[in-house]
Amino acid sequence: MKQIHLYIFGIGNVGSTLINQVLQSHSFFKNKHNLDLKIIGLANSKRVLIDPNGMTQKWKEDFSSISIVRESDSFYKVANLYDVTKIAIDATASKELSQHYPELLDHNFNIITANKIANTLSQSFYDVIRTALKNKGLQFEYETNVGAGLPIINAVRDLYNSGEQLFAINGVFSGSLSYIFNRFSEENKPFSEIVIDALKDGYTEPDPREDLSGNDVARKLLVLAREAGLKLEFDDIEIDNLVIPSLRTASLNQFLDQVTLLDEVLQEKKDALASDQVLRHLGELDVVNGVLKVSLKAVPKSSPAGQLKGSDGFFEIYSESYASHPLVIKGAGAGREVTARGLLSDIIKVSKTCKEVLVAG
Numbered sequence: 266m267k268q269i270h271l272y273i274f275g276i277g278n279v280g281s282t283l284i285n286q287v288l289q290s291h292s293f294f295k296n297k298h299n300l301d302l303k304i305i306g307l308a309n310s311k312r313v314l315i316d317p318n319g320m321t322q323k324w325k326e327d328f329s330s331i332s333i334v335r336e337s338d339s340f341y342k343v344a345n346l347y348d349v350t351k352i353a354i355d356a357t358a359s360k361e362l363s364q365h366y367p368e369l370l371d372h373n374f375n376i377i378t379a380n381k382i383a384n385t386l387s388q389s390f391y392d393v394i395r396t397a398l399k400n401k402g403l404q405f406e407y408e409t410n411v412g413a414g415l416p417i418i419n420a421v422r423d424l425y426n427s428g429e430q431l432f433a434i435n436g437v438f439s440g441s442l443s444y445i446f447n448r449f450s451e452e453n454k455p456f457s458e459i460v461i462d463a464l465k466d467g468y469t470e471p472d473p474r475e476d477l478s479g480n481d482v483a484r485k486l487l488v489l490a491r492e493a494g495l496k497l498e499f500d501d502i503e504i505d506n507l508v509i510p511s512l513r514t515a516s517l518n519q520f521l522d523q524v525t526l527l528d529e530v531l532q533e534k535k536d537a538l539a540s541d542q543v544l545r546h547l548g549e550l551d552v553v554n555g556v557l558k559v560s561l562k563a564v565p566k567s568s569p570a571g572q573l574k575g576s577d578g579f580f581e582i583y584s585e586s587y588a589s590h591p592l593v594i595k596g597a598g599a600g601r602e603v604t605a606r607g608l609l610s611d612i613i614k615v616s617k618t619c620k621e622v623l624v625a626g
């Protein structure tokens with residue numbers, strides 16, 4: 266039986282769903298994959314819970330009652346005591362945590378992340394992580410960085426690694442904005458009301474301005490661009506920002522208090538549509554020319570993007586073999602369950618392929 270120790274940062278929408286999915290499938294992973302997955306550590310921004318025997322179904326209660334104040338080395342101290350494979354899972358949107366990835370690798374953690382920040386800081390930071398991974402023989406997986414649980418990154422990586430020339434990747438990259446604009450197009454409700462529903466239902470970033478500003482889609486484009494071998498920076502991306510200037514620097518609470526200020530401008534865009542059009546938030550990655558664009562556009566209702574429902578993401582990949590008929594991937598592009606399942610699938614992938622540390626049992 267291969268023992269795997271999991272340390273989960275972030276116990277919000279995605280992190281808490283992941284914990285429950287790991288616990289529910291514990292016996293299945295033992296029987297099917299010969300893997301004993303134990304969650305040893307949990308952290309939010311302030312506190313940690315550590316249990317070398319592994320978390321149980323009452324982890325939430327335990328976190329409330331016996332977690333302790335988080336220190337920078339809280340997990341390292343316990344992780345160093347066990348000679349088993351360690352995986353750090355980042356289910357936060359924290360830049361500070363992303364900047365600690367080199368340190369996690371230094372402490373021999375494999376890393377799996379839903380957080381897009383580490384992959385979209387400077388190209389030099391991106392390269393530092395890849396060099397450390399190579400030197401340490403560790404793994405870093407981040408399928409949920411684009412399209413939540415949809416297999417976009419692996420599709421692009423496999424094409425690129427097989428020598429295929431990639432031309433372009435276009436579509437609706439944001440599950441959050443898909444949910445918001447699909448509903449805004451169909452329902453007679455103020456834009457802000459739908460944004461709040463999306464936040465409450467766990468479809469948006471912790472701060473929905475990350476979605477509305479176009480930054481979150483821009484990050485996805487950059488993750489894919491770098492996967493396709495381009496060396497670009499975040500500032501190279503052309504982004505349509507839907508957040509009015511007066512709300513861009515406000516605190517999250519101030520933004521939420523004043524979110525109705527977005528309604529007028531979005532309603533004007535909706536009113537200007539022809540009867541056969543809807544608004545869709547699009548991403549365009551021109552791999553050949555290295556041009557990345559994020560924009561809100563009017564598209565025909567009958568087009569593939571115009572027909573999307575729910576939180577569906579929609580990706581068209583054009584390449585040598587898929588030149589005139591793109592490879593299309595479509596499905597739920599946001600949501601706690603699909604994202605947690607995507608992380609879990611990365612956990613199984615890393616656990617199965619990492620160097621084996623055998624323990625009886």
Ligand SMILES: NC(=O)C1=CN([C@@H]2O[C@H](COP(=O)(O)OP(=O)(O)OC[C@H]3O[C@@H](n4cnc5c(N)ncnc54)[C@H](OP(=O)(O)O)[C@@H]3O)[C@@H](O)[C@H]2O)C=CC1
Nearest residue numbers: 275276277278279309310356357358359379380471599600
């Ligand atoms: N929701 C979705 O559909 C998808 C989400 N993702 C990504 O998943 C990540 C998490 O999203 P979601 O679960 O919705 O967010 P939530 O806001 O629900 O949860 C965020 C969690 O991260 C914790 N946290 C923040 N900073 C730190 C830190 N420095 N160290 C440890 N924990 C920290 C928060 O703790 P505290 O409460 O103390 O602040 C909270 O527990 C994001 O990066 C998002 O982009 C990816 C694909 C889809």
Ligand SMILES: N[C@@H](CC=O)C(=O)O
Nearest residue numbers: 439440441470598599
């Ligand atoms: N904001 C994201 C959700 C997770 O990343 C998205 O729109 O897809």
